[in-house]
Amino acid sequence: MVESDIYTMLESNLDSAIEISWGKIDPKIDWSSGVVSVDFFKLPSQSSDTVPCFLDNFQLSVRSQYIDTAQQTANDIIEMFHLFSGKITTYRIWVTNVYCNGVLYEDNDIVHIPITLSIKYTGI
Numbered sequence: 001m002v003e004s005d006i007y008t009m010l011e012s013n014l015d016s017a018i019e020i021s022w023g024k025i026d027p028k029i030d031w032s033s034g035v036v037s038v039d040f041f042k043l044p045s046q047s048s049d050t051v052p053c054f055l056d057n058f059q060l061s062v063r064s065q066y067i068d069t070a071q072q073t074a075n076d077i078i079e080m081f082h083l084f085s086g087k088i089t090t091y092r093i094w095v096t097n098v099y100c101n102g103v104l105y106e107d108n109d110i111v112h113i114p115i116t117l118s119i120k121y122t123g124i
Contacts, residue, residue, distance in 0.1 A: 060115040074113040
């Protein structure tokens with residue numbers, strides 16, 4: 001699954017203090033203590049199993065109580081994936097698009113920055 005490879009890439013390249021989750025946010029996260037979280041999930045697939053190459057979209061959500069910390073983390077993620085082309089564990093990946101969808105403010109003064117990641121990939 002390409003999701004586990006993206007999770008590994010995020011875990012390897014982001015600050016170890018950032019809480020990274022795949023699918024659901026840990027409900028015990030306390031953003032008031034300055035924690036930054038990154039959650040990602042795969043959107044419905046746009047590819048079929050009949051071709052050896054796949055195109056999928058992912059939604060990454062950066063949350064923090066502080067807008068500058070959330071924005072810096074979002075910028076780091078976009079920079080990490082911007083024009084990426086290479087091997088990640090068992091997949092050859094080409095990033096076709098990565099962009100920020102704006103800044104949202106949630107309950108309890110949490111800043112939420114959604115990022116869309118579109119990748120084309122094939123198994124090695």
